[in-house]
Amino acid sequence: MKNELPHDLVRTLLAVVDEGTFDAAAAVLHVTPSAVSQRVKALEQRAGRVLLTRTRPVRATESGQVVVRYARQLARLEGDARAALGMDGESDAGTAAAPTWLAIAVNADSLATWFVPALSALTQDARIHLDLRREDEAHTTELLREGEVLAAVTSSPDPVAGCSVRPLGAMRYLPVATPAFAARWLTGEPGDWAPRAPVVCFDRRDDLQDAFAREATGGRPASRLRHYVPSSEGFAQAVTAGLGWGLVPEEEASAGLRSGALVAVLPDRTFDVPLFWQQWRLDSPALAVVAEAVASAAAHSLRNPPTA
Structure with missing residues (x-):
């Protein structure tokens, strides 16, 4: 149907945004650059709007950011489903399964003080791998809004669309x-x-x-x-x-x-400075584990939790 967003097209758009060019996305997807271009054009036709600016690196437009968020949510839910079905064990070739990557935006002062010790709670689960993005606490929500990260430590109590908010405490x-x-x-x-x-x-x-x-x-x-x-x-x-x-x-x-x-x-x-944890509203076990670890560390390191 014309109004559907086929998953293969959505994944292609995400690959282009993450890799920065059509050629790099083609290499990751094991298709030709022409095929990548055709998929993106097909998705734009279905959406009825331009989703990418053809610059170097490629950037998602405001409409494209909506699709990028959707693509990341799909990828996260698929990964959690595979883990729940026992499909993330070793492959038939005996190689280790792909890790669960979680992109999180954190302000520099939290990184330098209380946040990294919070990650010690994750040492028991080698499947969870973090991609931390450093950004000012007043601007970390921009990365959430653009679909660059799944969660963020932020000074804003106002939820980004599609996100939940949890008070952490005051630095x-x-x-x-x-x-x-x-x-x-x-x-x-x-x-x-x-x-x-x-x-x-x-x-x-x-x-x-x-x-x-x-x-x-x-x-x-x-x-x-x-x-x-x-x-x-x-x-x-x-x-x-x-x-x-x-x-x-x-x-x-x-x-x-x-x-x-x-x-x-x-x-x-x-x-x-009151700090809050914002994350996408996803039923993701991996994200829930990280959220609890962060909240626990914040309760011991920050001042009294603010009210959301």
């Missing part, structure tokens, strides 16, 4: 700097120094320091004199080196505060 950040930097730049009220003191930011999408400054000053953002350090460990090192003040996760800042290498910029102020 606490401490505004810190070196004693020498604080003595030079951070004297007086926050409204005096925040607009002029150099600040360390994760990247150009990082609004954490600005949000803290606005809260502390009644609306004024942090200084435009800033250093961008797109690594959680590097960020903390940049602050410890005296390049600027910054918000460092409590777990990472504690040692520096105890040793005297760091001082609290405003001792009576902290900044909490």
